[in-house]
Amino acid sequence: MKLLTTSAGGSVRVTFLPDPGTAVPSSGTTLTLTGAARMVVTGFDDRSGCGYVLATGPDVASADAGTQRVTHDGVTITATPELAAGLRDALLAGRSAQLVLGGPPVPLNLDDRTLLGWLRFCVGGVLSVMNGPE
Helix, strand or coil, rough: CEEEEECCCEEEEEEECCCCCCECCCCCEEECCCCCCCCCCEEEHHHHHHHHEECCCCCCCCCCCEEEEECCCCCEEEEEEHHHHHHHHHHHHEEEEEEECCEEEEEEECCCCHHHHHHHHHCCCCCCCCCCCC
């Protein structure tokens, strides 16, 4: 899987370019990021064989092409369909996440730090993080 990131005039465009024979939702899934800084995480889930993109921030009112919105406790993020489904299931089941390896579990929510911990230690395959928490 390759990731193409371009920027111009305050917007960033992230595009998945799948490797031959791999499953990536909507080949060429693209997120266009504008306005306030958004956390964007890209990765590859070996369990499902799918690449994923997750984006947070105040300007995710509508899902970009190839992504779905997930809302929990008044916070909305966008993610590729397979990751969005897994996140919805985990939120409904009341799952927890670790913020650091070996750290105590915390309730899963859509806070950037908690989402990143969930992706790193539960989903796995994080390839890149843009504008992540300190």
